[in-house]
Amino acid sequence: MKPLFIITNDDGYNAKGIHALTDVARQLGDVVVMAPAGNASGQSHSFTATRPLRVNTISEEEGLSIYACDGTPVDCIKVCDQFYCPRRPSLVLSGINHGSNSSINVLYSGTMGAVLEASVAGFPAIGFSLLDHNPDADFGPALPFVRNIIEMVLQKGLPQRVSLNVNIPVPTDGVIKGMKLCRQSVAKWLNSYERLIDPHGRPYYWIAGQFECDDNDEGTDQWALENGYVSIVPTTADFTAYSFLESREIANPTT
Amino acid sequence: MKPLFIITNDDGYNAKGIHALTDVARQLGDVVVMAPAGNASGQSHSFTATRPLRVNTISEEEGLSIYACDGTPVDCIKVCDQFYCPRRPSLVLSGINHGSNSSINVLYSGTMGAVLEASVAGFPAIGFSLLDHNPDADFGPALPFVRNIIEMVLQKGLPQRVSLNVNIPVPTDGVIKGMKLCRQSVAKWLNSYERLIDPHGRPYYWIAGQFECDDNDEGTDQWALENGYVSIVPTTADFTAYSFLESREIANPTT
Numbered sequence: 281m282k283p284l285f286i287i288t289n290d291d292g293y294n295a296k297g298i299h300a301l302t303d304v305a306r307q308l309g310d311v312v313v314m315a316p317a318g319n320a321s322g323q324s325h326s327f328t329a330t331r332p333l334r335v336n337t338i339s340e341e342e343g344l345s346i347y348a349c350d351g352t353p354v355d356c357i358k359v360c361d362q363f364y365c366p367r368r369p370s371l372v373l374s375g376i377n378h379g380s381n382s383s384i385n386v387l388y389s390g391t392m393g394a395v396l397e398a399s400v401a402g403f404p405a406i407g408f409s410l411l412d413h414n415p416d417a418d419f420g421p422a423l424p425f426v427r428n429i430i431e432m433v434l435q436k437g438l439p440q441r442v443s444l445n446v447n448i449p450v451p452t453d454g455v456i457k458g459m460k461l462c463r464q465s466v467a468k469w470l471n472s473y474e475r476l477i478d479p480h481g482r483p484y485y486w487i488a489g490q491f492e493c494d495d496n497d498e499g500t501d502q503w504a505l506e507n508g509y510v511s512i513v514p515t516t517a518d519f520t521a522y523s524f525l526e527s528r529e530i531a532n533p534t535t
Numbered sequence: 536m537k538p539l540f541i542i543t544n545d546d547g548y549n550a551k552g553i554h555a556l557t558d559v560a561r562q563l564g565d566v567v568v569m570a571p572a573g574n575a576s577g578q579s580h581s582f583t584a585t586r587p588l589r590v591n592t593i594s595e596e597e598g599l600s601i602y603a604c605d606g607t608p609v610d611c612i613k614v615c616d617q618f619y620c621p622r623r624p625s626l627v628l629s630g631i632n633h634g635s636n637s638s639i640n641v642l643y644s645g646t647m648g649a650v651l652e653a654s655v656a657g658f659p660a661i662g663f664s665l666l667d668h669n670p671d672a673d674f675g676p677a678l679p680f681v682r683n684i685i686e687m688v689l690q691k692g693l694p695q696r697v698s699l700n701v702n703i704p705v706p707t708d709g710v711i712k713g714m715k716l717c718r719q720s721v722a723k724w725l726n727s728y729e730r731l732i733d734p735h736g737r738p739y740y741w742i743a744g745q746f747e748c749d750d751n752d753e754g755t756d757q758w759a760l761e762n763g764y765v766s767i768v769p770t771t772a773d774f775t776a777y778s779f780l781e782s783r784e785i786a787n788p789t790t
Contacts, residue, residue, distance in 0.1 A: 324580035325642050332739035358726045387580050387772050400723050442776045463775040468655050471613045484587035514779035517642050520718040521697045524769035
């Protein structure tokens with residue numbers, strides 16, 4: 281039996297990046313695309329409970345079905361798994377995102393939300409992101425790496441509840457040097473809303489934001505990307521801070 | 536100078552749980568409440584970028600200001616930090632959530648999304664949740680523990696980028712036995728949408744879901760809660776799966 285891939289993203293089913301990823305996956309197996317109908321960036325791990333979901337069939341042909349869902353990337357994984365997979369998927373893929381999901385961006389990313397959801401559900405899963413926000417970004421140089429990583433995971437698998445967060449640089453000389461297994465850099469987005477006044481005199485706030493990262497030692501994803509390497513961060517949905525856990529006692533309140 | 540608390544939640548500024556938390560915090564310092572205007576459960580770490588945010592002033596008095604924001608819990612932290620804090624907050628509090636955020640629920644929770652956002656921004660932060668979804672839940676038995684944990688963190692602080700995910704049981708005998716420092720249990724929500732047909736003959740999907748957790752050894756939050764203890768999981772936004780990182784090499788593609 282050929283491998284079956286579920287593919288999603290957070291840029292919408294018609295983004296250039298998901299087409300590129302689908303083309304790679306089609307060379308290796310069958311594909312079900314279930315992706316948001318429109319842009320769902322910054323949706324993180326949110327899901328839809330207060331209204332029902334709709335799924336539109338975009339196309340269904342031998343080995344490749346494409347559906348658009350009016351929910352989040354996490355919704356896409358959940359509904360696809362239950363209703364739209366002809367057999368158990370071998371691997372869940374998300375992306376290729378237009379823009380970075382390295383470092384702390386993993387926390388906000390709908391692309392990586394879908395990956396963590398798939399991983400928690402028991403599927404091996406990989407998120408791919410290119411460091412270029414342009415809707416017409418050139419995914420060409422990234423594709424040999426994308427294919428290689430998919431093949432590695434098909435062959436060797438991943439430990440239970442470990443997924444991969446893959447980010448691909450766009451070096452100025454066009455040459456990607458290789459791949460590095462990394463830890464997630466410590467970083468943050470500085471809050472910098474623009475405060476503006478609407479035509480009726482009321483204020484509103486529009487997020488701008490500036491990425492701040494001082495943690496770029498060798499071994500971090502930030503270092504890898506700045507030095508022309510694809511960064512691969514093995515990722516877990518266990519948020520426990522184990523270092524703290526091992527060092528503390530909790531006293532009970534005296535009430 | 537008195538401590539200043541930012542308080543948010545994902546049940547909305549007018550939920551009973553946030554009033555209970557605000558009452559506790561007011562005994563210890565000044566409070567700025569910036570919470571979603573309505574229910575924002577399941578919003579995880581999502582934020583609003585494609586439209587501006589609005590903030591409504593609910594009330595402003597000496598030591599207690601309350602604002603409602605039409606964004607997510609993460610938006611609340613970001614906009615409050617930049618525009619609505621008279622001085623640097625000592626501590627960010629989120630909740631008290633109506634319903635559990637233990638185990639894998641931390642991934643989906645807007646309450647904990649706000650906590651992780653505050654922690655990444657450099658503030659000590661605590662999320663509180665009561666294991667009772669009822670809008671009129673009785674928060675009384677939880678409050679001595681809530682106050683005790685806040686006082687502990689005010690006194691001892693938290694390590695950089697470590698926050699706390701506190702869940703409070705509702706034992707059948709009404710007696711909470713104490714507190715346990717725990718790791719996050721492994722669990723998942725089984726996907727179980729109801730597939731229904733609308734009056735126009737088109738299908739729609741409404742999420743139901745069933746929580747499945749077999750990981751309830753002593754030391755887990757699941758064990759603590761099932762045995763009548765408050766669970767405290769130290770939580771990080773570093774998603775790196777370090778065990779995998781230490782064990783693997785990555786080969787470059789041969790292209």
